[in-house]
Amino acid sequence: MPEITVIIPAYNAEKTILETIKSIQEQTFSNFEIIVINDGSTDDTQLVLEKIKEPRLKIISSQNEGVSAARNKGIKAAQSEYIAFIDADDLWTNDKLELQLAAIKANPDIGVVYSWTSQMDETGKKFHSGARVFIEGNVYQDLLIVNFLENGSTPLMRKECVDEIGGFNVNLKYGEDWEFYIRLAAKYKFAVIPKQQVFYRQSPSSATSKVAVMEQNLLMTLEIIYQSVPSHLQYLKNQTLAALYHYLAATYFAHVKNSSHINIVGQKLWTAISLNPKYLLDTVTIFYIFKWSIMKLFTPQIVKKLISLKN
Template sequence: MPKVSIIIPAYNAMTYLPQTLESVLRQTFTDFEVLIVNDGSSDPILKWACGIVDPRVKLISQENQGVSAARNTGITHTQGEYIAFLDADDLWESTKLAKQVHCLEENPAIGLVHTWIILIDEQGKSLGRVISSHAEGNAWKQVVEQNPIQTSTVLVRRCCLETVGVFDQNLRSAEDWELWVRIASRYLLAVVKEPLVFYRLHSHNTTKNWRLIEQGLSPVIEKVFQSIPSEAQYLKHRCYGHSNIYIAWQALQSDDKDCEWTRHFLSSAVKYYPQLRYSRQYIRLTLAIAIMKWFGPFGFSRVMAFIYTMRRHVFSI
């Protein structure tokens, strides 16, 4: 039996999937299986999969049911003691699995370990921004307040999923966050404080559709807080506040770069959680809105491109 099972859901993902799989096969930790779940794709994934010679890689095909169903299908076929998730457009640094497996092997009380991420563009070029998280130990409140865990960074014990269940296929967005909340309520978390996952930003990211995210977030937040003790219900307003900040960013960075909706969500965030006015993300977003107002959508894109270039130069990444 492999030690680790890696699940890659794929829906018309051939633009990036070969690079994603290559980053897995370059791992220094090699005791794994890869389950690529073809979720009803119309691209040539079947033909491509026929050319894969590594016996650790398997393709599972199903009718299109969505990413949560694809991940759950993968889970049912896994054999490993540990389960990792990887989106079909993201990449792993070569030591990612080795460092996470070591963490779980050395710390039996840890149920889930995640890592930091670095943002890349469509060509795989670093945008110079590292997204860090310090959600570790008894981090349930951190996970509830705002989602600090990106799915492609996760390595989780199989027994955790057997205890708390899998992804809720009825949720339209943030279904991964809802699962991390369930896990964090029962198990300790760990984080490898290195950017070991490359998160790709491109025009087809599901997070680009801020309207869909807005429609889906309220149901998942309400579901999460149905099972939270009354003494922790104060976190609900904080959660809505952080969620509105997140949607505001997505609205500003969408193709239509909607400043009015961005301001609306930013205002809503502060109404839910006034302390956000002094947060780094609030200040950054306010500055970004000002740049959009001064330079327009085209100028905004050029300014952001310049900032990314400077980040790459300063941090040499």
């Protein structure tokens, strides 16, 4: 019986899924099964998967229902005591499962173990560090404010904990992993492996309209989250909104093409600051204000030539 089930939701992932599965095959811990849910792909994802010679691999093909439904199908099919998710374009370091499993076994009170992430571009050649946090134990309040796990490829979880909270909310389009983690944190303790073990691939978006759709859906996710937050913690909602708008300002920065886009960035940035003035003491926020001010004076194209800035 495998000890860990690795679940991969895959939609049109023919270009990246081989590399993702290779990073799983190269793990120092080997007693696992891999379940790939081909979520109605219209490219050659299925053909690519069928050519993989891996006895631990199981393929579930279904109609396209979205990442949450795909993950839930993987959970239902899982045969193991522990579950890990990885998106079909992300990568792990080879010690990810070994170190996380040791940590979760060392403490029966722990339901979730997460690691640090680095973002990589679409080509997988450029990287920058994500959050480097040491938040452990009862992380519920911290997770309400911001998703410090950052993505869906990070944690290892006890399957009984996942079953207890009922899996992913299939009605959410963005932030579904954040909402899922919060429900876990309401019942179980978290532990961290203070090491970069996940490479999260950032896919470029060509239009600010797509970021606007993301914003709308993240606000909807936030409202759903706070419907179940105890009354004595409702005061945290402004901090959560501030963190969300701070994230949106950074996201909009990546898609600035004209003066109207620059104005949108400013709106999101100042909304974050008005909701949580402590951001004015944050070096990242000060950097954003400087960058925004420069963009107001020059065109985005000139700014990007003058300075190389990571968003």
